Amino acid sequence: MPASYAYLGPEGTFTEVALRTLPEAATRELVPMVSVPAALDAVRNGEAEAAFVPIENSVEGGITTTLDELVAGEPLMIYREVLLSITFALLVRPDTKLSEIKTVTAHPAAQPQVRNWMKANLPDVVWESAASNADGARLVQEGRYDAAFAGEFAAAKYGLVPLETGIHDAENAQTRFVLVGRPARPAAPTGADKTSIVLWQRDDHPGGLRDLLGEFAVRGVNLMLLQSRPTGAGIGNYCFCIDAEGHISDRRVAETLMGLKRICLQVRFLGSYPRAGVRAEDVPTALPGTSDDEFVKASDWVARCQDGRF
Numbered sequence: 001m002p003a004s005y006a007y008l009g010p011e012g013t014f015t016e017v018a019l020r021t022l023p024e025a026a027t028r029e030l031v032p033m034v035s036v037p038a039a040l041d042a043v044r045n046g047e048a049e050a051a052f053v054p055i056e057n058s059v060e061g062g063i064t065t066t067l068d069e070l071v072a073g074e075p076l077m078i079y080r081e082v083l084l085s086i087t088f089a090l091l092v093r094p095d096t097k098l099s100e101i102k103t104v105t106a107h108p109a110a111q112p113q114v115r116n117w118m119k120a121n122l123p124d125v126v127w128e129s130a131a132s133n134a135d136g137a138r139l140v141q142e143g144r145y146d147a148a149f150a151g152e153f154a155a156a157k158y159g160l161v162p163l164e165t166g167i168h169d170a171e172n173a174q175t176r177f178v179l180v181g182r183p184a185r186p187a188a189p190t191g192a193d194k195t196s197i198v199l200w201q202r203d204d205h206p207g208g209l210r211d212l213l214g215e216f217a218v219r220g221v222n223l224m225l226l227q228s229r230p231t232g233a234g235i236g237n238y239c240f241c242i243d244a245e246g247h248i249s250d251r252r253v254a255e256t257l258m259g260l261k262r263i264c265l266q267v268r269f270l271g272s273y274p275r276a277g278v279r280a281e282d283v284p285t286a287l288p289g290t291s292d293d294e295f296v297k298a299s300d301w302v303a304r305c306q307d308g309r310f
């Protein structure tokens with residue numbers, strides 16, 4: 001049996017479409033799962049080599065189920081990311097008219113991307129969340145709802161037809177997906193990489209978040225995502241999910257992680273991996289004083305000072 005990748009299913013999700021853009025997916029068995037936690041659990045318990053799940057979209061920010069799963073439980077690591085442009089189709093059973101639609105369903109992350117369209121075209125329908133957009137289509141096929149927002153490609157799989165296509169409140173809406181596996185050595189740096197971590201503050205004090213961010217700022221490390229998530233320990237208790245530019249093998253990133261490790265209660269490393277759609281030559285050069293070479297020279301100089309050989 002080939003190694004398998006679990007993904008947010010059923011067949012016909014945007015997640016599946018994004019996964020199939022990865023060359024390595026062609027040599028794996030792709031196994032649809034009912035939810036993001038189920039896909040990640042399949043990795044944790046060794047049933048799947050990796051899981052492919054949505055993590056962020058450009059309209060609403062982080063997909064909280066995924067972030068919360070990566071923040072807690074047995075540690076996992078991100079190895080790849082994929083960006084997919086998303087527009088929705090309104091899928092119905094054949095012969096359904098727009099005026100007959102009373103109920104509509106889709107994944108919760110779809111709602112902010114179709115809200116204005118719904119207000120204009122389906123003002124009085126009842127929205128209910130589905131486990132994924134393709135699962136919504138499946139529920140329409142079963143007769144549980146009148147319509148589903150999903151990828152147009154899901155229609156044929158579930159015996160539905162697109163009543164409307166190209167639905168998107170925001171131009172260029174994109175969703176980011178990640179391939180997640182058990183912890184192992186990160187892939188070698190490509191020159192256009194990203195590092196994901198989770199931080200827990202040691203204590204609550206004025207400027208606490210600024211102290212964390214200062215560790216990135218003084219080493220010239222750019223942030224790409226900052227999302228707070230409740231720790232569950234009471235109102236006001238948050239951890240921070242952060243994506244930073246660069247690879248853990250870059251000295252400025254490694255030194256930032258060391259700085260954070262010293263001042264945080266806990267740091268969880270979620271991986272260093274290639275940025276989707278960005279070439280190394282398009283990444284700005286390191287700010288003055290933050291290149292690998294400058295870090296190495298500075299640390300050699302301190303060693304010489306400690307030896308009295310400066």
Ligand SMILES: O=C(O)C(=O)Cc1ccccc1
Binds near residue numbers: 014132134
């Ligand atoms: O992959 C899907 O189809 C999902 O249900 C997740 C999702 C939700 C909204 C936009 C893109 C992906």
